[in-house]
Every structure is written in structure tokens, then in C-alpha cells.
Amino acid sequence: MIKQADVVIIGGGVVGCSIAYNLAKAGAGQVVVIERGYLASGATGRCGAGVRMQWGTETNCLLSRESVRLLENLPEVLEVDGDIEFKQGGYLLLAYSEKMVAQFKQNLTLQNSLSIPAQWVTPDQAKEIVPHLNTDGLLGATFCPKDGHANPFKVTSLYAKAAAKLGVKFYTYTEATGLSVKAGKVAAVHTSQGDIATNTIINAAGGYAKAVGCMAGVELPIFPERHEILVTEPVEPMQTPMVMCFYHNLYCQQTPHGSFIMGIGHPDEPETFNIKSSWQFLSEMAARITKILPPLANLNVIRQWAGLYDMCPDRTPILGQDPTVKGFYTAAGFSGHGFMISPVVGQLMAQMVMGQPLLIPINMFSADRFTRGQLFVEPSVV
Amino acid sequence: MTEPVIICRCEDITLADIQERIEQGNHSLEELKRECRCGMGPCQGRTCMPLIAQELAKSLSKPTGEVILPSFRPPTAPISLGALARGSSHD
Ligand SMILES: Cc1cc2nc3c(=O)[nH]c(=O)nc-3n(C[C@H](O)[C@H](O)[C@H](O)COP(=O)(O)OP(=O)(O)OC[C@H]3O[C@@H](n4cnc5c(N)ncnc54)[C@H](O)[C@@H]3O)c2cc1C
Numbered sequence: 001m002i003k004q005a006d007v008v009i010i011g012g013g014v015v016g017c018s019i020a021y022n023l024a025k026a027g028a029g030q031v032v033v034i035e036r037g038y039l040a041s042g043a044t045g046r047c048g049a050g051v052r053m054q055w056g057t058e059t060n061c062l063l064s065r066e067s068v069r070l071l072e073n074l075p076e077v078l079e080v081d082g083d084i085e086f087k088q089g090g091y092l093l094l095a096y097s098e099k100m101v102a103q104f105k106q107n108l109t110l111q112n113s114l115s116i117p118a119q120w121v122t123p124d125q126a127k128e129i130v131p132h133l134n135t136d137g138l139l140g141a142t143f144c145p146k147d148g149h150a151n152p153f154k155v156t157s158l159y160a161k162a163a164a165k166l167g168v169k170f171y172t173y174t175e176a177t178g179l180s181v182k183a184g185k186v187a188a189v190h191t192s193q194g195d196i197a198t199n200t201i202i203n204a205a206g207g208y209a210k211a212v213g214c215m216a217g218v219e220l221p222i223f224p225e226r227h228e229i230l231v232t233e234p235v236e237p238m239q240t241p242m243v244m245c246f247y248h249n250l251y252c253q254q255t256p257h258g259s260f261i262m263g264i265g266h267p268d269e270p271e272t273f274n275i276k277s278s279w280q281f282l283s284e285m286a287a288r289i290t291k292i293l294p295p296l297a298n299l300n301v302i303r304q305w306a307g308l309y310d311m312c313p314d315r316t317p318i319l320g321q322d323p324t325v326k327g328f329y330t331a332a333g334f335s336g337h338g339f340m341i342s343p344v345v346g347q348l349m350a351q352m353v354m355g356q357p358l359l360i361p362i363n364m365f366s367a368d369r370f371t372r373g374q375l376f377v378e379p380s381v382v
Numbered sequence: 383m384t385e386p387v388i389i390c391r392c393e394d395i396t397l398a399d400i401q402e403r404i405e406q407g408n409h410s411l412e413e414l415k416r417e418c419r420c421g422m423g424p425c426q427g428r429t430c431m432p433l434i435a436q437e438l439a440k441s442l443s444k445p446t447g448e449v450i451l452p453s454f455r456p457p458t459a460p461i462s463l464g465a466l467a468r469g470s471s472h473d
Contacts, residue, residue, distance in 0.1 A: 038410065038412060038413055040416070041412075045416065153416045153417075233423075233424050233460060234423075257419075277455060277456050279456070282456075282457070282466050283466050283467070283469050285463075286463040286464070286465075286467040286469075287467045289463060289467075290463055290464060290467040297462065297463050297464030298462060298463075299462060299463055300460035300461060300462050300463075301457060301460065301461055301462070301463060301466065302423070302424050302426060302457075302460050303426060303455045303456075303457075304455060304457070305453075305455050
């Protein structure tokens with residue numbers, strides 16, 4: 001194993017790989033990625049793969065808008081061959097209460113001011129977009145045709161391939177077990193394969209970010225939360241957009257492969273590293289989805305699984321250098337939407353490490369916002 | 383010319399596909415499955431996973447018993463969302 005590196009990234013999910021590529025591209029010197037399993041074995045490979053620009057805060061709108069721009073031509077941008085299966089079939093966000101209608105309309109004003117092509121649709125128009133939608137009780141929806149989804153394994157491996165081409169070293173099946181901090185500065189990473197001396201460490205450990213923070217003596221308010229998800233057998237194309245509903249706390253899309261992928265958020269999910277599947281999820285998911293999209297009752301479920309959301313109290317990530325330990329950066333706490341913003345997060349983290357001007361101002365994402373009491377709450381999350 | 387050998391029937395994947403991906407460095411069933419979807423169709427790998435495990439063992443020159451099988455995930459057999467939804471309404 002390499003003995004010394006300019007930057008060591010802990011975590012080989014989509015975020016770690018995107019940061020690695022962007023650092024190498026920016027000339028950060030020797031960059032190393034340490035991953036406990038295989039690349040994308042964490043939340044990335046378990047996620048719903050959705051990409052949307054319909055957010056309620058300006059920063060999230062910008063992060064996702066710029067990421068979509070990159071995803072649209074990712075192989076060309078990264079100068080490697082591959083296909084990330086990015087399909088822009090749109091996102092249909094359903095509104096079932098007056099409060100939600102008001103929030104969505106407010107979000108639309110913000111989104112449109114940032115050139116995000118989302119629009120309000122009536123229940124009838126929503127039914128034209130998704131013919132099998134049950135519009136009972138529906139007050140309307142917002143639709144953005146440029147939202148969509150991409151294959152998370154392929155996005156991650158494309159970034160990894162591009163990074164490796166620029167000299168980044170990947171150590172899979174290797175666990176970071178401890179960090180050395182000397183005089184308030186990062187000095188080394190200890191791994192199951194040996195030690196690496198470095199002055200810069202990036203914590204991209206997803207649901208395990210808090211544990212990695214502890215290794216540096218830093219307390220991060222990021223906690224793991226299980227989210228369950230299932231996939232059906234493939235059928236002929238019948239649903240173009242992702243259907244999402246904050247009221248029923250669910251999302252459902254048909255992949256280019258033909259299968260439907262769907263998940264729900266659970267308000268009572270405890271803080272744990274548990275990623276076991278439950279039968280309660282199957283029946284709850286089935287009950288809710290067959291109400292909103294009745295013909296899906298005929299589809300067979302072939303597999304269910306679960307992954308961890310890395311939750312922050314305000315459902316917004318922590319991006320930046322720790323205020324107390326020099327050289328210790330965190331990019332985690334994505335609260336269920338880290339895949340879709342990973343292309344830009346990689347750029348921003350590289351810019352921070354290299355001391356370059358930031359593409360988008362994200363000072364509000366710093367870890368010390370919690371001690372300052374300046375939370376940055378995103379209203380539109382499942 | 384020999385006929386291509388299909389190793390995963392649900393996802394239509396040939397033996398040659400698998401051999402090529404092993405050569406490219408995918409040395410576990412978990413990685414192979416994520417690369418090409420082998421074993422991810424309606425039968426959930428019941429037929430193909432043992433065959434692919436054998437291929438992997440052969441290429442890596444180790445006993446088949448040492449190839450780690452991927453996670454087997456519920457449900458055990460495909461079941462419709464309609465049946466599952468009815469189940470929950472009997473609660
Ligand atoms: C069910 C579900 C659905 C989701 N749906 C969406 C969606 O539709 N759209 C979206 O944008 N996001 C979605 N997300 C969220 C998204 O998956 C994550 O935000 C994103 O993948 C985070 O990427 P990451 O690289 O930070 O984390 P991860 O992919 O979790 O990567 C972290 C990696 O760090 C490794 N690691 C941890 N500790 C150590 C250590 N000590 N040493 C070495 N390695 C270590 C882990 O093995 C892991 O591979 C969903 C998540 C889940 C669980």
C-alpha cells in the first residue's frame with residue numbers, strides 16, 4: 001500500500017469517487033480512495049437513483065441544476081467511454097393539501113427564477129402525463145420534464161474510471177480504522193492494509209460519517225437511518241416520470257430496463273445501522289402505491305433491500321473543512337439526496353481543498369452552523 | 383461457429399459476457415451482478431448463480447465453495463403488489 005498521499009478520501013461511494021476525480025483533475029497531486037467494500041456498496045448502490053431540480057431552497061436548486069447539466073453529458077465531461085443510463089422523463093410531485101399547494105407554488109417561483117423548467121399541472125394534466133394515476137383527492141402537482149434518473153453503479157464507476165486515468169489510487173476491501181491528528185492538523189490515516197501519511201482527509205463515508213468524524217475527534221451531527229426499497233419484474237414502458245408524493249412519503253419510477261423501483265420514508269425509523277429488509281415495508285408500500293397508481297397491483301415484486309440515509313438534523317449536507325481540525329473535510333449528511341448532487345459536490349469539494357473560488361456559494365453548509373444555530377432547512381424531502 | 387451459451391436466462395447474459403467481465407477485474411458475484419444484471423431477473427439467480435460461481439472459481443483457480451454468494455433478498459418468490467396490498471388491509 002502507498003505510504004504517503006496528498007489527499008485521502010474515506011468512502012468509495014458516488015460522492016467519494018466524484019471528489020477523487022475532481023481533485024485529480026484540479027492537480028491536487030496523489031489522491032487515494034479507501035473503501036471498506038467495493039465501490040458503490042453503500043447507499044449509492046442501494047438508492048432510488050432519482051435526480052430532480054425541484055427543490056425549495058436556492059442552493060439545492062443550483063446544486064441539482066448544475067449536476068443535471070453534467071449528467072447530461074457525463075462521459076464527454078469525464079473523457080471516458082460509458083453510458084450512465086440518464087433518462088430525463090421528469091418528476092411529478094403530487095400535492096394533496098392546501099399547505100402543500102402553497103409550498104409548491106412558492107418553490108415554483110424560486111425554481112423558475114433559476115431557469116428550472118418546472119410548472120404547475122392540474123389533476124387532469126397530471127393524468128395526461130401519467131395515465132394510470134388515480135387523481136382522487138389530488139389538488140394538483142408540479143412537473144419538471146428535465147428531472148429523471150441515472151444508474152448509480154454506472155455513474156460511480158465512470159467517475160472511478162476517469163479518476164484512475166488521472167492517477168487516483170483506489171483501495172477497495174480496505175477499512176479506515178483510525179486517524180492521527182497532530183497539533184490540530186491531520187497527519188495520517190490508519191487502514192486495515194497499512195498507514196498513509198497525509199495532510200488532507202475527506203470524510204465521504206455516508207452513513208458512517210459520524211464514526212469517521214470521531215476518529216478525528218470531531219463530533220458530526222450525522223446519523224444513519226434505514227430506508228427500504230423494492231423492485232418489480234420488468235414490463236413494457238408505461239410510466240415516463242418519477243412520481244413522488246411527500247404526503248404519502250413515497251416515490252416510484254420505471255427504469256429503462258422496464259422494472260419499477262419504489263420506496264417510502266418512515267417517520268418512526270430509529271437511528272441504527274440496520275439495513276435488513278422488513279415484511280411491514282412490503283405491505284405498506286403495496287397498500288400506498290396501489291392506491292395512487294392502481295394498475296401496478298398486477299406487477300410482481302422480485303426483490304427488496306434497504307440502505308442508509310446519512311441524515312443531518314436540517315436535512316442538508318455538511319460540506320467543508322472542520323473548524324477545529326485543519327485538513328479534515330466532510331462531505332456527508334446528504335439526507336437522502338446525495339446521488340443527484342454528487343457531480344457538483346465533487347467540484348465544490350475539490351475547489352475548497354485547492355483554495356479556489358467556489359462555483360456556488362455554500363458557506364451555509366459548513367459544520368459550525370449547528371453551533372451557531374443557523375440551520376438550513378430544506379422543506380421538500382421524502 | 384458455435385452458438386452463444388446463455389448463462390443467465392432471465393437477463394439474457396452469455397457465458398462469454400461473464401468471462402469478459404471477470405477478465406476486466408470483477409472478482410466477486412456482487413460486482414458481476416451490478417455490472418451486467420446477472421441473477422437479478424425474476425428467478426433471482428436460482429439457476430445462474432451456481433453456474434457463474436463455478437466460472438469465477440475456475441478463473442480465479444480456487445474451489446467453488448470459496449466463492450462468496452451474493453445476498454439473497456426477500457421475497458422468496460415473486461408476489462404481486464395487489465396481493466401484498468390486500469394482505470395489509472386484513473390487519
Ligand atoms: C433507499 C434509498 C433511496 C435513495 N434514493 C435517492 C434518490 O432517488 N436520489 C438521490 O439523489 N439520492 C438517493 N438516496 C441517497 C443517496 O444514496 C446518498 O445520498 C448517496 O449515495 C451518498 O453517497 P456517498 O458516497 O456519500 O455515500 P455511500 O454510497 O454510502 O458511500 C460511503 C462509503 O463509505 C464506505 N465507508 C464507510 N466507513 C468506512 C471506513 N471506515 N473505511 C472505509 N470505507 C468506509 C462505505 O462502505 C460506503 O461505500 C437514497 C438512499 C437510499 C438508502
